[in-house]
Amino acid sequence: MAMTTQHVPSFEAALTDDGEDPVRTIERTGKSRNPLRNFVPPFLMFLVFLGIWYAYSGLRYDIAAQRINALPFPHEVIRDGFLPLWDENNGLRPALGYLWVTLIGTLTGLGVSIVLGVMIAVVMNLSKSAERAIFPYAVVAQTVPILAILPLLTQVFGEKFMVRLVVIVLIAIFPVITNTLFGLQSADRLHHDLFTLNKASRWTRLWKLELPGAVPALMTGVRIASGGAVIGAVVADFFFTRGEKGIGFFIRVKQQRASERPEMFMGTILASMFGVVMFLVIGYITNRAIRNWHDSARDRT
Amino acid sequence: MMTDPGTAAPTSGSGAPRLKFQNVSMVFPDGTHALDDVSFNVAPGEFVTVVGPSGCGKSTLLRIASGLTPHTSGVCEVDRGSIGYVFQDATLLPWRTVQRNVELNAELHGMPKAERQAKATDAIKLVNLVGHEKKFPKQLSGGMKMRTSLARSLVLNPKVFLFDEPFGALDEITREFLNDELIRLFQHEQFAGLFITHSISEAVFLSTRVLVMSARPGRIIGDYQVPFGADRPHDLRFDPAFAELCGRISNDLKDAH
Ligand SMILES: Nc1ncnc2c1ncn2[C@@H]1O[C@H](COP(=O)(O)OP(=O)(O)O)[C@@H](O)[C@H]1O
Numbered sequence: 258m259a260m261t262t263q264h265v266p267s268f269e270a271a272l273t274d275d276g277e278d279p280v281r282t283i284e285r286t287g288k289s290r291n292p293l294r295n296f297v298p299p300f301l302m303f304l305v306f307l308g309i310w311y312a313y314s315g316l317r318y319d320i321a322a323q324r325i326n327a328l329p330f331p332h333e334v335i336r337d338g339f340l341p342l343w344d345e346n347n348g349l350r351p352a353l354g355y356l357w358v359t360l361i362g363t364l365t366g367l368g369v370s371i372v373l374g375v376m377i378a379v380v381m382n383l384s385k386s387a388e389r390a391i392f393p394y395a396v397v398a399q400t401v402p403i404l405a406i407l408p409l410l411t412q413v414f415g416e417k418f419m420v421r422l423v424v425i426v427l428i429a430i431f432p433v434i435t436n437t438l439f440g441l442q443s444a445d446r447l448h449h450d451l452f453t454l455n456k457a458s459r460w461t462r463l464w465k466l467e468l469p470g471a472v473p474a475l476m477t478g479v480r481i482a483s484g485g486a487v488i489g490a491v492v493a494d495f496f497f498t499r500g501e502k503g504i505g506f507f508i509r510v511k512q513q514r515a516s517e518r519p520e521m522f523m524g525t526i527l528a529s530m531f532g533v534v535m536f537l538v539i540g541y542i543t544n545r546a547i548r549n550w551h552d553s554a555r556d557r558t
Numbered sequence: 559m560m561t562d563p564g565t566a567a568p569t570s571g572s573g574a575p576r577l578k579f580q581n582v583s584m585v586f587p588d589g590t591h592a593l594d595d596v597s598f599n600v601a602p603g604e605f606v607t608v609v610g611p612s613g614c615g616k617s618t619l620l621r622i623a624s625g626l627t628p629h630t631s632g633v634c635e636v637d638r639g640s641i642g643y644v645f646q647d648a649t650l651l652p653w654r655t656v657q658r659n660v661e662l663n664a665e666l667h668g669m670p671k672a673e674r675q676a677k678a679t680d681a682i683k684l685v686n687l688v689g690h691e692k693k694f695p696k697q698l699s700g701g702m703k704m705r706t707s708l709a710r711s712l713v714l715n716p717k718v719f720l721f722d723e724p725f726g727a728l729d730e731i732t733r734e735f736l737n738d739e740l741i742r743l744f745q746h747e748q749f750a751g752l753f754i755t756h757s758i759s760e761a762v763f764l765s766t767r768v769l770v771m772s773a774r775p776g777r778i779i780g781d782y783q784v785p786f787g788a789d790r791p792h793d794l795r796f797d798p799a800f801a802e803l804c805g806r807i808s809n810d811l812k813d814a815h
């Protein structure tokens with residue numbers, strides 16, 4: 258081994274020199290140059306949006322001369338919708354109870370979609386005929402207008418937790434299946450050759466090559482699915498009257514009386530923020546999971 | 559091990575050939591005629607390099623030798639018990655660290671964990687990657703990736719070692735360092751080596767024998783024993799005899815098109 262070590266210093270020099278990635282260093286300094294640039298444009302956009310809201314509400318106010326049917330002003334949404342923050346019967350707190358139900362439903366549905374979706378994608382990846390057999394139905398699950406099959410689902414699954422779960426899974430599973438399948442199938446041909454040379458079994462190939470390689474695509478699918486899951490949970494609230502009720506129910510009820518409409522807005526804002534938070538949390542988890550090895554991880558939000 | 563550069567004796571293989579090509583031809587299903595009547599042997603301790611214009615069937619030759627692609631006629635006998643194959647690309651799994659990548663082949667062969675870890679540690683030493691074990695491929699330079707790839711094959715102590723332009727994408731300095739390194743590995747392991755390159759000086763520097771291939775369909779149109787001993791010092795590249803041999807091969811290649 259003495260022979261192999263005599264050149265170590267020069268090797269080290271030759272290798273560590275191009276081992277550092279200069280491109281990445283530039284990128285990093287470029288990003289930190291002005292953090293405000295990331296926040297100023299969306300903030301301005303928000304002000305424009307508020308302006309339009311105020312203008313529109315003001316118009317309605319003038320015409321109607323009283324507030325019936327009118328759109329509440331943003332500050333009224335804060336004052337009469339969100340406040341008080343912590344009261345048993347008014348303001349934010351009751352809505353949070355409904356949001357909690359939505360959260361549990363969404364996460365359960367997303368979890369089921371991930372487990373089932375990955376399993377289906379794996380089966381489709383193992384056999385071309387399975388892929389051909391399943392794919393049309395996956396597309397149907399995606400394209401059938403969900404509201405059109407809600408009555409049917411009621412007949413089959415009742416009106417409680419189970420049917421809500423089915424609605425969420427129907428919407429969320431498609432992106433999981435297609436993205437995971439794409440990830441499984443995009444394993445490098447030379448990597449497959451490497452596994453062939455080492456006489457790897459189909460199972461080993463799946464576990465050690467295809468599945469790990471599919472994680473980034475799978476996570477992309479999960480992020481898309483999370484949006485669909487939230488929609489499914491809210492839609493179910495609008496349609497099904499039994500079982501534990503989520504934020505959609507709250508929104509629907511608060512729409513009915515003009516005096517409660519600021520609360521309706523509060524519920525809508527909560528539901529929207531919930532969707533955004535889901536999206537961000539999944540992005541964060543993805544980044545943590547694959548940043549060591551995947552190129553795109555660094556740039557994702 | 560043969561160690562007499564002075565006498566300029568060709569390093570010839572010892573023992574029965576581990577890799578035999580007899581009149582091997584390859585026609586792909588789409589009609590592409592990739593190889594035509596190729597015959598040669600590689601014995602343990604022999605390092606045979608094939609040079610030829612791109613697209614002439616060099617990679618196909620290696621894929622046939624490894625069993626990845628079945629050939630269409632002729633006889634190809636290879637001791638496939640333990641085969642090393644280094645691709646043009648390092649083909650590391652990006653989600654595995656250097657250490658875990660080096661363990662991969664052994665892992666796929668079902669070698670127990672403790673044993674493969676110990677062997678990986680040895681191989682990492684052999685290719686001078688100590689200290690980089692915990693890095694991911696993304697953090698490595700091209701040369702370091704190739705060393706990791708080499709180490710991954712070394713763990714199984716291959717009796718037949720196939721190289722498909724492994725250093726083709728590297729700069730010349732890194733390539734020469736890795737060539738020196740490979741010479742040492744070869745002296746250490748005494749495998750039967752079959753190496754593909756488009757660099758004539760790399761071919762002459764590394765091998766005991768150089769084969770020149772014609773444009774498609776690939777035929778062997780030149781066959782040179784390399785008259786340098788097993789020790790290949792770095793400055794052999796400046797030897798007039800070295801340049802002369804490179805010149806002859808280069809002439810053959812000119813006719814290859
Ligand atoms: N699977 C295949 N089917 C059809 N043609 C192929 C296939 N693989 C390689 N070829 C063709 O065979 C020829 C030799 O390819 P290859 O061995 O990769 O050349 P080289 O490695 O010498 O550059 C090329 O013309 C290539 O396009």
Ligand SMILES: [Mg+2]
Nearest residue numbers: 616617618722
């Ligand atoms: Mg090639």
